[in-house]
Amino acid sequence: xxxxxxxxxxxxxxxxxxxxxxxxxxxxxxxxxxxxxxxxxxxxxxxxxxxxxxxxxxxxxxxxxxxxxxxxxxxxxxxxxxxxxxxxxxxxxxxxxxxxxxxxxxxxxxxxxxxxxxxxxxxxxxxxxxxxxxxxxxxxxxxxxxxxxxxxxxxxxxxxxxxxxxxxxxxxxxxxxxxxxxxxxxxxxxxxxxxxxxxxxxxxxxxxxxxxxxxxxxxxxxxxxxxxxxxxxxxxxxxxxxxxxxxxxxxxxxxxxxxxxxxxxxxxxxxxxxxxxxxxxxxxxxxxxxx
Amino acid sequence: xxxxxxxxxxxxxxxxxxxxxxxxxxxxxxxxxxxxxxxxxxxxxxxxxxxxxxxxxxxxxxxxxxxxxxxxxxxxxxxxxxxxxxxxxxxxxxxxxx
Numbered sequence: 001x002x003x004x005x006x007x008x009x010x011x012x013x014x015x016x017x018x019x020x021x022x023x024x025x026x027x028x029x030x031x032x033x034x035x036x037x038x039x040x041x042x043x044x045x046x047x048x049x050x051x052x053x054x055x056x057x058x059x060x061x062x063x064x065x066x067x068x069x070x071x072x073x074x075x076x077x078x079x080x081x082x083x084x085x086x087x088x089x090x091x092x093x094x095x096x097x098x099x100x101x102x103x104x105x106x107x108x109x110x111x112x113x114x115x116x117x118x119x120x121x122x123x124x125x126x127x128x129x130x131x132x133x134x135x136x137x138x139x140x141x142x143x144x145x146x147x148x149x150x151x152x153x154x155x156x157x158x159x160x161x162x163x164x165x166x167x168x169x170x171x172x173x174x175x176x177x178x179x180x181x182x183x184x185x186x187x188x189x190x191x192x193x194x195x196x197x198x199x200x201x202x203x204x205x206x207x208x209x210x211x212x213x214x215x216x217x218x219x220x221x222x223x224x225x226x227x228x229x230x231x232x233x234x235x236x237x238x239x240x241x242x243x244x245x246x247x248x249x250x251x252x253x254x255x256x257x258x259x260x261x262x263x264x265x266x267x268x269x270x271x272x273x274x275x276x277x278x279x280x281x282x283x284x285x286x287x288x289x290x291x
Numbered sequence: 292x293x294x295x296x297x298x299x300x301x302x303x304x305x306x307x308x309x310x311x312x313x314x315x316x317x318x319x320x321x322x323x324x325x326x327x328x329x330x331x332x333x334x335x336x337x338x339x340x341x342x343x344x345x346x347x348x349x350x351x352x353x354x355x356x357x358x359x360x361x362x363x364x365x366x367x368x369x370x371x372x373x374x375x376x377x378x379x380x381x382x383x384x385x386x387x388x389x
Contacts (some may be wrong), residue, residue, distance in 0.1 A: 002292065004292065004295075006300075007292070007295055010358060011295070014299070014303065015299070015302055015303065015306070018302075018303050018306040018307065018326060019306060021306075021310060021319075021322060021323065021326060022306055022307075022309055022310035022313065022314065022323065027316055027318055027319055030319050030322055031322065034322045034326065037303070037326060038329060040311070041329050041332070041333055044333060044336075045332075045333075045336050048296070048336050048337060048339075048340050049340055050339070050340075050348050051334050052352075053332075053336060053348055053350070053351055053352060053355075056352065056355055057332075057355070060355055060359055061325075061329070061355070061358075064359065065325065065358070065359060068362055068363070068366055069318065069321075069322060069362070069366070070335060072318060072366045072369060072370060073318055075370060075373075076318065076369065076370065076373045076379045077346050077360070086318065087382050091312070091313075092313055095309055095312035095313050096309055096313070097308030098308075098309075098312070099305045099308055099312070100305070102304075102305045102308060103301055103302055103304075103305035103306075106298075106301035106304070107298050107301050107302070110294055110297040110298055110301060111298065113294075113360050115294060115341065116292050118292070118293050118341045118343075119340070119341065119342060119343030120340060120343060121339065121340055121343060121345070123293075123343055124343055124344055125345065132345055133345060133348060133349065133352070136345050136346070136349050137349060137352070141349055141353075144353060148356050148357075151357065151360050152356070152359075152360055153354070154360075155359075155360035155363045155364050156363065158363075158364050158367065159363045159364060159367040160299075162364070162367035162368060162370070162371050163367045163370055163371065165374070177336065233379075238359065240377065251328045255352050
């Protein structure tokens with residue numbers, strides 16, 4: 001009686017979860033549904049006199065395999081939805097028809113088979129489930145068991161080889177990054193130093209609080225543009241910050257129009273060229289100095 | 292009771308098969324393959340009890356080992372394909388077709 005109650009509860013749960021696995025839009029939901037199915041199957045194993053397999057199912061499947069699935073899911077992009085384009089016309093429909101037909105055929109076949117009452121494992125596992133299984137694995141199936149170890153080692157090596165990525169170029173050193181910063185400074189005037197900290201006179205270091213310069217004024221470099229836009233939309237932007245940002249935007253516009261005018265007057269010589277030339281000239285010198 | 296377990300196993304296997312055919316996301320397809328393997332394991336365990344022999348449980352144990360190795364390699368392949376194609380869809384890996 002207890003077994004049939006367990007069976008019916010878990011059968012409904014696992015079939016519903018399997019349908020959810022197949023038809024849910026988000027891959028993470030599918031993974032959670034798969035975890036639910038595996039746990040209910042583990043309970044079904046335990047009910048059917050297979051406590052060792054139930055434990056292995058929980059440890060290997062819900063522990064290791066599901067963790068791996070979720071790990072790769074997060075790596076590969078959780079929000080990569082399924083494309084709804086059918087590459088083969090009517091494939092979805094016929095796949096579902098084939099699945100239902102397969103289930104009906106198998107179910108009818110199994111239902112029609114005349115099965116004797118289950119013999120039960122009491123005789124086979126007289127010494128207990130785990131010792132009896134161990135005896136089977138280490139005597140009759142010992143060769144398969146040894147081959148399994150080779151399989152696992154090959155799988156581990158294969159995963160390492162497949163997931164390993166050779167670096168195409170050397171990792172940028174601190175020197176390279178510093179040089180890139182100063183090249184950017186020469187080209188665009190981007191500040192090579194780090195952004196200003198909260199400042200000595202700051203009363204907050206939250207990200208929406210602008211840094212204060214030594215004279216107590218706001219440093220426009222430290223204003224987070226996204227948050228400032230958000231605050232301006234809400235009407236909570238500090239008026240001083242708003243004035244600074246407006247001023248900066250105006251000066252940027254001026255600079256860009258100036259650059260356009262310069263470009264119009266001298267179309268053959270872009271502005272960046274002299275900077276690049278000087279940078280190119282100085283670089284080898286620096287390297288020789290270091291050597 | 293054995294019949295019930297076998298029918299449940301067949302249902303789960305069929306649902307997994309439909310998932311493999313219907314879904315495009317390689318990871319979800321892979322999960323459906325795992326579901327099919329699990330359904331087979333349920334049948335093995337059921338038959339072990341039906342026939343009063345531990346062989347079914349031993350085979351289910353080996354299936355679990357092979358499934359674990361298969362998941363490791365399969366997910367590594369999916370990650371490698373994703374790195375080169377920027378997509379986990381099985382439709383996009385069609386280089387051999389052209």
